[in-house]
Amino acid sequence: MSKPLRSRLGLALVLLPVLGQFLVVGFLGVNTPAADEFAYVDFVHAVREGGPWLPMVWWQHNEHRVVPVKLVMALLMPFTGWNLKAEMYVSAALAGLIVLGLWRLYRRAGGADLLLFAPVAWLVCNLAQYENLLYGLLMCHYFTAAGTVWALVFLARRDAAGLFLAVLCGLVASLSVLNGLLIWPLGLALGLALGERPARMIGWAGAGVATFLLYFFDFQRPPGLAAPHLQELPRAAKYALTLLGAPLAAGSFAWSRTFGLALVCLMAAVVVRWLREGRERLRGEAIPAALILFGLLSCAMIAIGRAATLVTPLESRYVAYTSLAFVGAYLLAGLAAERRGAPFIGFSWFAATLALVATGVIAADLQGFHDAKLWQIARLRDQFLLQTYERQPDEALGGSAFAAHLRATAPYLRTERLAAFAEPQRVLLLTRWQEREAAGPVAPGRSIEQRLSCPVNVLRDAAVALSREAAPDASNVSISVWTSGRRLAARDLPVTALASGWVGWVEVPLPAPLYNCQGRVLTVRIESRDATPATQITVWIYPSYYDGELRQAGRSWSPDRSLGLSLNAFHFGLLR
Numbered sequence: 001m002s003k004p005l006r007s008r009l010g011l012a013l014v015l016l017p018v019l020g021q022f023l024v025v026g027f028l029g030v031n032t033p034a035a036d037e038f039a040y041v042d043f044v045h046a047v048r049e050g051g052p053w054l055p056m057v058w059w060q061h062n063e064h065r066v067v068p069v070k071l072v073m074a075l076l077m078p079f080t081g082w083n084l085k086a087e088m089y090v091s092a093a094l095a096g097l098i099v100l101g102l103w104r105l106y107r108r109a110g111g112a113d114l115l116l117f118a119p120v121a122w123l124v125c126n127l128a129q130y131e132n133l134l135y136g137l138l139m140c141h142y143f144t145a146a147g148t149v150w151a152l153v154f155l156a157r158r159d160a161a162g163l164f165l166a167v168l169c170g171l172v173a174s175l176s177v178l179n180g181l182l183i184w185p186l187g188l189a190l191g192l193a194l195g196e197r198p199a200r201m202i203g204w205a206g207a208g209v210a211t212f213l214l215y216f217f218d219f220q221r222p223p224g225l226a227a228p229h230l231q232e233l234p235r236a237a238k239y240a241l242t243l244l245g246a247p248l249a250a251g252s253f254a255w256s257r258t259f260g261l262a263l264v265c266l267m268a269a270v271v272v273r274w275l276r277e278g279r280e281r282l283r284g285e286a287i288p289a290a291l292i293l294f295g296l297l298s299c300a301m302i303a304i305g306r307a308a309t310l311v312t313p314l315e316s317r318y319v320a321y322t323s324l325a326f327v328g329a330y331l332l333a334g335l336a337a338e339r340r341g342a343p344f345i346g347f348s349w350f351a352a353t354l355a356l357v358a359t360g361v362i363a364a365d366l367q368g369f370h371d372a373k374l375w376q377i378a379r380l381r382d383q384f385l386l387q388t389y390e391r392q393p394d395e396a397l398g399g400s401a402f403a404a405h406l407r408a409t410a411p412y413l414r415t416e417r418l419a420a421f422a423e424p425q426r427v428l429l430l431t432r433w434q435e436r437e438a439a440g441p442v443a444p445g446r447s448i449e450q451r452l453s454c455p456v457n458v459l460r461d462a463a464v465a466l467s468r469e470a471a472p473d474a475s476n477v478s479i480s481v482w483t484s485g486r487r488l489a490a491r492d493l494p495v496t497a498l499a500s501g502w503v504g505w506v507e508v509p510l511p512a513p514l515y516n517c518q519g520r521v522l523t524v525r526i527e528s529r530d531a532t533p534a535t536q537i538t539v540w541i542y543p544s545y546y547d548g549e550l551r552q553a554g555r556s557w558s559p560d561r562s563l564g565l566s567l568n569a570f571h572f573g574l575l576r
Contacts, residue, residue, distance in 0.1 A: 010114030017125035018099055021092035021133060028372050029085045029134055030379035032386055032420040036061070037084070037137050038402075040073070041409040044082045044418065047074045061140075062222045063305070065215065067175040068143045082418040087136030094142035095133075099124050101149035102291075102327060108156045109287045109335055116334050119354065122361045123323050123330065127368025128247050131316035134375055141320040144180040147173025148324070151183050152290055155190055155204070163200055167207045174211050179298045179321060181215065184208030186290055186297075193286035240303035242313040244295065247323040248360025250367040251314060259360065260299075266329055267292055288331040295325020316371070330357055377573050384427050386410060386420045391545050396431040424457035424518055427574060428567035430465070432543050436503065437561065438469075440552055442477060442537040447527035450563035452548030454483075454522045459514040460571040462489070462524060463505040465564025468498040470536035475528060477537050479508050482523040488514060495528075495535055503540050507570045524565060540564045 033041075039061075046053035057070045072090055073082075080086040099121045106117050132138040147169045154166035166187065173180030187208070191201045238257075245259030270289065274282045282289075298321035303313075333353040385392055389410045394403035414421045439448060462481050472495055480490035489510045498504065514520075531537050541550060541561045550557040569575040 006113070006115050010116070010118050013118035014099065014103075014114065014121040017122045018092075018096040021095050021125050022089065024127070024130070024133060024369075024372065025085060025088040025092050028376040029088045030376055030383055031083055031085045031423055032379055032383035033084065034135055034137075034379060034382060037135075038405060038409060040070075040137070041412065043070065043073070044077070045412060047077050048416070060220055060222075064140065064177050065175045066137075066140045066177070068172055069137065069140045069176065072139065081416070081422060082413075083422065084136040084419060087139055088134060091133050091136075091139040091142045094139060094146045095125050098142070098146045098149050101146065101153050102331075104153045105149065105156065105287050105291075106331055106334070108153070109331065110284065111331070111335050111338055113334075113338055116338065119330060119357050119361070120327050122365075123247065123327050123357065126247050126319060126323055126361060126364050127372060128250075128364040129316050129319035129323070130368045130372035130375060132320055134372060134379070135317075138317055140176045141317055143176035144173045145320045145324060147171075147176065147180060148183050148186075148294055149291075151187060152190065152287065155187050156194070156287060158194070158196060158200070163203055167204070170207065171211060174215060179301055181212065182294055182297050182301070184211065186294055189293070190286055190290045193282050193289075195283065236303040236307040239307035239313050240299040243299045243302060243318055244322050244325060246314050247319045247326055248357070248364055249314065250360070250363035251371070253314065256314060262356075263292070263325055263329055264296075267296070270332065285332055285335065288328040288335065291324045291328030291331070293328075295322050295328065298322065299325075316368075326357065329353065373573065380427060380572050381429065381574060383420045383423075384425065384429055385431070386413075387425050388545070392431060425455050426457070427569055427572060428455050428546060428565065429569060429574060430542060430545065430564055430566055432545065433503070433564075435543050436465070436540045436564065437542070439539040439541050439550075439557070439563075441531075441533050441535065442526055442528050442539060443531050443533055443535070444529055446553045447525055448539050448550070448552045448563065449526075450524045450548055450550050450565060452522050452524070452546050452562075452565070454517040454520045454567075455546055456567050457516070457518045458568075459488075459510060459517040459522075460568050461507055461509040463507045463566045463569060463575060464524060464526060465503050465540040465542075466498050466506050466526070467503050467538045467540070468495055468500050468536065469538050470534060472496040472500075473532075473535055475531040475535050475537075477526065477528045477531065479506060480525045480527075481508055481510070482525065483514070483517075483520050495531065495537060498537065503564070505566065505569075505575050507575070509570070524563060526563075 043053060043056050045051065046056060053074065057067055058065065072087065076083070076086050102120050102124065103117060106120070111117060132141045151166045151169035151173060154162040154169060170183045170187065173183045187204050188201060191204065241260040241264070242253055242256045243260070244263060245256035248259045249256035270285070302318055330353055385397055386406070389397065389406060394400045397403035397406055413419055440446060442448060464479055466477070475495045476492055477495060477498070478490060478492045481488045489508050491506065491508045493506070498506070526539055528537060541557065542564050544560050544562045546562060548562060549559070550561060550563055566575060
């Protein structure tokens with residue numbers, strides 16, 4: 001392969017996963033707050049209303065400071081309101097910045113082959129960390145990783161300007177997530193390995209000490225954050241080992257421990273080689289080794305803080321750090337291959353590493369995409385609950401304490417059309433499903449009609465809660481959806497297809513989406529031309545959760561009861 005063609009192919013393979021991050025955000029991101037993001041409504045209010053928001057930038061989030069995250073939120077606010085997808089795009093951009101920084105490190109260490117470097121981009125943009133990408137607040141992890149990588153880039157320049165820029169990047173890493181403080185001892189270790197001048201190392205160490213003092217000034221230790229007891233150390237070590245292998249494990253604990261153990265063994269072998277071959281070998285491989293060390297130490301820190309909790313070591317958000325350990329291991333193999341002048345897969349060690357990384361990344365991306373879809377489904381439900389919070393019970397909103405906070409903050413978000421309220425409602429869901437009541441059986445002349453004001457902007461499907469409470473017979477049931485005298489969709493099915501003994505959803509898909517549906521009067525009709533009361537086609541009704549009127553055989557039901565109905569739930573995967 002010619003050198004220009006090799007470079008173009010390498011560039012394409014590097015850019016593909018980076019651009020893929022933006023596509024994932026575009027298709028799977030949902031503009032609604034999730035969990036801890038509701039704690040930032042007061043900050044959003046202060047920024048938008050010109051209140052005293054600068055002191056709030058320094059406030060802790062658990063054990064973290066997340067200063068860059070809050071500054072980005074403040075910078076985006078005038079242009080996007082509080083749009084969580086805008087923050088997700090910042091995360092995607094930071095992932096690209098991390099890849100660029102790693103390429104600079106690779107070049108600094110002696111590498112030059114862009115095609116050989118390409119798997120690094122796939123490791124960094126691994127969908128195993130889908131949660132970081134699709135949860136706006138978690139751009140803090142990308143800031144920490146980017147700050148760490150670029151601090152190493154500037155430290156490797158070994159000049160005064162580089163030291164100044166490295167300190168700034170170290171601050172970004174440290175004031176994003178607690179793990180970022182690792183960059184300061186890591187930078188000292190890198191300086192020792194590279195034979196850095198004492199004056200520069202003293203300057204770096206002084207900046208690190210100042211950052212530590214600043215970080216922990218007036219620090220409030222969160223409840224539950226404590227070092228494990230001596231008897232808990234084996235559990236913490238197992239947790240850390242499992243955590244280390246997560247980027248390539250595709251959700252498997254066994255594979256995660258296997259990959260983690262393989263990386264530990266590789267690092268041990270490299271250390272033994274350094275001891276045998278002397279300082280010159282260490283100097284040539286110090287940069288990839290620093291990345292591996294950052295990943296290993298991050299695992300140790302996370303295990304100390306989380307091993308005693310219910311947080312799984314395969315938590316998606318931690319992949320931002322552990323993937324850098326695999327990047328370092330891959331770069332060690334890649335640099336060795338380039339030094340020997342081997343063809344792309346001619347060097348056995350590199351070929352084995354590439355095969356391992358490629359297989360793990362493919363598996364992790366497939367599993368990560370699947371998990372990202374589930375994450376999107378959960379966030380769509382959250383968006384619906386927030387948009388309809390006044391109709392929802394506390395249990396649906398997440399318990400009394402969280403519901404109270406949500407009810408206190410949601411009116412401001414709605415008034416200002418921020419986050420979920422900046423978008424039209426996309427789904428209608430039933431949440432109080434336990435409070436059901438059977439309507440009269442469907443039979444000829446006893447159809448059920450639900451008139452309602454369409455709450456969604458684009459209607460794609462409807463589904464009704466039906467069941468069969470008797471032995472099946474040869475009768476049929478029909479469900480249709482109408483507006484302005486025009487039938488939008490209909491579904492005829494035999495009674496035998498209905499769920500027996502439990503409530504099932506019957507989907508009625510529209511042949512084509514109905515746009516600008518919001519506010520239109522819809523009619524959902526359930527009827528049968530041949531059923532008898534003995535057939536017991538049962539329609540289930542619930543406490544009213546949308547605006548409309550329910551009628552059967554010309555009789556209106558109580559206005560506080562509604563047909564069990566969902567809209568667009570099948571289209572978005574909330575029902576199956």
